[in-house]
Amino acid sequence: MKHIDFYLFRHGQTGGNFEKRILGQKYDVSLNAKGIFQANELSDNMRDIPLQIIFTSPLKRALETAQIISQKNNIPFIIKDELKECNFGYAEEKLKSEISPDELKCYLSACKNFCFSGGETQLAAATRLMNALNQISETSDKQYIGISTHGDIVRYLLSNFFDTLTGYSIPTLIPLHLMYEDGKFEIDKTFISYRLLIPPEKLIY
Numbered sequence: 556m557k558h559i560d561f562y563l564f565r566h567g568q569t570g571g572n573f574e575k576r577i578l579g580q581k582y583d584v585s586l587n588a589k590g591i592f593q594a595n596e597l598s599d600n601m602r603d604i605p606l607q608i609i610f611t612s613p614l615k616r617a618l619e620t621a622q623i624i625s626q627k628n629n630i631p632f633i634i635k636d637e638l639k640e641c642n643f644g645y646a647e648e649k650l651k652s653e654i655s656p657d658e659l660k661c662y663l664s665a666c667k668n669f670c671f672s673g674g675e676t677q678l679a680a681a682t683r684l685m686n687a688l689n690q691i692s693e694t695s696d697k698q699y700i701g702i703s704t705h706g707d708i709v710r711y712l713l714s715n716f717f718d719t720l721t722g723y724s725i726p727t728l729i730p731l732h733l734m735y736e737d738g739k740f741e742i743d744k745t746f747i748s749y750r751l752l753i754p755p756e757k758l759i760y
Contacts, residue, residue: 560733580639665677
């Protein structure tokens with residue numbers, strides 16, 4: 556019987572987040588001062604979790620978050636391309652106010668087949684992340700694993716693979732505890748009972 560405790564966390568704030576831009580993959584920006592502070596605070600919030608390794612998206616904002624946690628806790632990290640944010644096509648780098656109301660509604664909702672022109676669907680992004688978690692589960696010998704990734708792709712994972720959490724994301728400073736056992740994933744009910752999941756339109760970085 557193989558059991559793994561995954562802790563998925565979002566990167567800290569970037570200038571693009573502060574400006575309410577859609578970041579995606581091509582708009583690859585670093586953490587701002589608040590984001591660095593948040594990454595350090597996240598590290599402190601996770602100090603009682605015996606993480607053994609972190610897998611991180613290669614995008615700067617997630618990678619820098621992983622590096623801060625890695626350095627503060629002496630934990631190795633591995634870059635994994637499949638943990639990147641969803642590809643939002645033409646909408647990347649645009650202000651949310653520049654997006655049409657209908658597209659913005661789909662972006663913020665659980666519309667699994669929606670994608671911006673030139674991008675990938677919510678379902679495709681969620682499947683990519685789930686496949687990455689499955690691959691890590693099958694190949695890693697670690698039990699406590701951190702995943703440094705992005706808010707929207709985690710939201711799509713929750714919507715497409717955990718029906719009761721449709722339309723919700725995770726706050727920046729609190730990791731999502733996802734438990735894996737013999738090919739099945741389950742979310743730690745404590746995370747849900749404390750109502751730490753929040754609608755994406757109410758996210759505050």
